[in-house]
Amino acid sequence: MPISRDEFEEGETRDTIKSRVKNLLQNNSDKAYTVNEIVDHIFGREPINIRSFDEFLKFILRNFIISEVLNELTKEGRVESKAVHTREGVKIYYAWRK
Numbered sequence: 001m002p003i004s005r006d007e008f009e010e011g012e013t014r015d016t017i018k019s020r021v022k023n024l025l026q027n028n029s030d031k032a033y034t035v036n037e038i039v040d041h042i043f044g045r046e047p048i049n050i051r052s053f054d055e056f057l058k059f060i061l062r063n064f065i066i067s068e069v070l071n072e073l074t075k076e077g078r079v080e081s082k083a084v085h086t087r088e089g090v091k092i093y094y095a096w097r098k
Contacts, residue, residue, distance in 0.1 A: 018069045025096040032093035
């Protein structure tokens with residue numbers, strides 16, 4: 001279903017999301033984040049309703065977008081990632097490269 005131009009203008013581009021991720025990591029260079037933590041920060045923490053396909057799809061897409069942005073920033077040499085052993089198992093963390 002088409003949306004209005006106003007709705008389109010209110011949307012976010014990938015570049016906007018990339019700049020928000022960049023700002024989060026750059027302004028908190030003393031911390032490292034998982035993809036899920038970055039998603040929560042950028043899009044807000046929302047409970048996952050696995051009974052709703054639309055909500056589940058939104059969750060997957062947000063994680064994919066943030067992962068792709070982090071891959072771009074890593075390739076650009078701005079972000080570094082490391083596998084860290086935690087109580088819950090191994091998690092990948094991302095931090096602004098110093």
